[in-house]
Amino acid sequence: MTSPxxxxxxxxxxxxxxxxxxxxxxxxxxxxxxxRRFLTPDPSRPDDVLITAVGDLWxxxxxxxxxxxxxxxxxxxxxxxxxxxxxxxxAGHEDGQTIRRQVLGLDTGRLRxxxxxxxxxFYGVDPYAALxxxxxxxxxxxxxxxxxxxxxxxxxxxxxxxxxxVHGRGARRHECLRAVKPLLDKGFVVLVPAYRxxxxxxxxxxxxxxxxxxxxRDVESAVxxxxxxxxxxxxxxxxxxxxxxxxxFLSQSPLAALVRAAFLDAPVIDWGxxxxxxxxxxxxxxxxxxxxxxxMGRRWGRRLVGIHDVLxxxxxxxxxxxxxxAHPLLLIxxxxxxxxxxxxxxxxxMARPDLVTMPRWTGARHxxxxxxxxxxxEAQLARFVAGRGVPSDR
Numbered sequence: 001m002t003s004p005x006x007x008x009x010x011x012x013x014x015x016x017x018x019x020x021x022x023x024x025x026x027x028x029x030x031x032x033x034x035x036r037r038f039l040t041p042d043p044s045r046p047d048d049v050l051i052t053a054v055g056d057l058w059x060x061x062x063x064x065x066x067x068x069x070x071x072x073x074x075x076x077x078x079x080x081x082x083x084x085x086x087x088x089x090x091a092g093h094e095d096g097q098t099i100r101r102q103v104l105g106l107d108t109g110r111l112r113x114x115x116x117x118x119x120x121x122f123y124g125v126d127p128y129a130a131l132x133x134x135x136x137x138x139x140x141x142x143x144x145x146x147x148x149x150x151x152x153x154x155x156x157x158x159x160x161x162x163x164x165x166v167h168g169r170g171a172r173r174h175e176c177l178r179a180v181k182p183l184l185d186k187g188f189v190v191l192v193p194a195y196r197x198x199x200x201x202x203x204x205x206x207x208x209x210x211x212x213x214x215x216x217r218d219v220e221s222a223v224x225x226x227x228x229x230x231x232x233x234x235x236x237x238x239x240x241x242x243x244x245x246x247x248x249f250l251s252q253s254p255l256a257a258l259v260r261a262a263f264l265d266a267p268v269i270d271w272g273x274x275x276x277x278x279x280x281x282x283x284x285x286x287x288x289x290x291x292x293x294x295x296m297g298r299r300w301g302r303r304l305v306g307i308h309d310v311l312x313x314x315x316x317x318x319x320x321x322x323x324x325x326a327h328p329l330l331l332i333x334x335x336x337x338x339x340x341x342x343x344x345x346x347x348x349x350m351a352r353p354d355l356v357t358m359p360r361w362t363g364a365r366h367x368x369x370x371x372x373x374x375x376x377x378e379a380q381l382a383r384f385v386a387g388r389g390v391p392s393d394r
């Protein structure tokens with residue numbers, strides 16, 4: 001009976017031209033590992049920041065690529081039980097090892113020296129405490145069972161329009177809270193749904209991320225809930241993989257007819273480009289990266305990477321599929337994004353200037369554009385959703 005490793009090598013040989021792939025089972029094993037790392041949810045959130053000193057209005061942190069960037073962020077404290085909001089670096093109080101930053105607020109817990117965890121969402125407690133606006137916990141029906149969501153209703157001036165906000169891979173729904181207030185101010189009901197494989201949501205058939213190729217059906221169910229509650233039109237927003245999910249929803253669901261526009265923050269426009277980028281970052285040979293994509297997209301390889309259905313990465317390339325874009329899109333994507341390169345977003349904007357608006361952003365790490373300039377981010381979003389919405393500083 002042929003072993004699983006040998007079956008992968010044989011399939012790799014057929015897929016990649018034979019001899020080179022056949023000569024190394026270790027390359028096949030590396031491809032399986034690389035693919036699984038992208039597709040497997042990881043619920044662990046270890047501490048990644050060291051607090052070295054604390055003052056009344058400041059906190060001193062060990063320097064790393066996250067702690068030195070401009071903008072406002074958060075710190076989870078005491079294993080996630082506490083949370084503080086921090087602001088810009090304090091001038092004149094940094095050296096080669098540490099950086100001092102403003103403390104904007106302590107939501108829960110106690111700031112003290114020791115390990116903590118960086119929070120790029122800025123908001124890190126329950127939505128009402130974070131934003132100070134009323135919120136309801138609701139559920140909506142999906143093919144996997146009831147799915148939780150946060151629902152925010154505007155105090156006055158409701159327009160009948162809804163916004164459905166989709167967080168990214170491995171992120172929490174808190175990622176979307178940065179957009180809630182500007183949307184409420186425009187009269188939107190805002191729905192922030194979970195989707196399959198979130199910690200508080202049903203798992204998919206394989207318990208794996210599907211790069212948006214199955215998750216879009218949960219967004220479709222969220223939009224269906226909005227329609228059942230009287231939504232007359234919908235704007236969809238997505239961060240990172242949430243952008244990939246949104247684009248699949250817009251292309252595959254009949255409910256996309258209810259959507260008049262979408263805004264995407266640091267979106268995955270082409271998973272192939274992202275996989276190649278991370279292969280380079282991790283010194284993975286290009287042949288192994290290509291084999292990982294092949295494993296995802298072939299029936300003989302899907303069991304090795306743990307997925308229920310094959311994942312055709314080519315279906316996630318929206319530069320190649322640019323002519324299929326049918327909705328106005330606002331792309332907010334920093335050229336300094338270290339996790340999802342902005343190149344595909346830029347190429348999509350050039351391919352479809354009739355529908356895609358992409359203002360230039362610099363200096364922000366992945367999905368941190370709001371953090372570096374909240375006023376500009378919120379103003380661009382507000383102008384965009386007010387109509388066709390072309391920001392003036394594109």
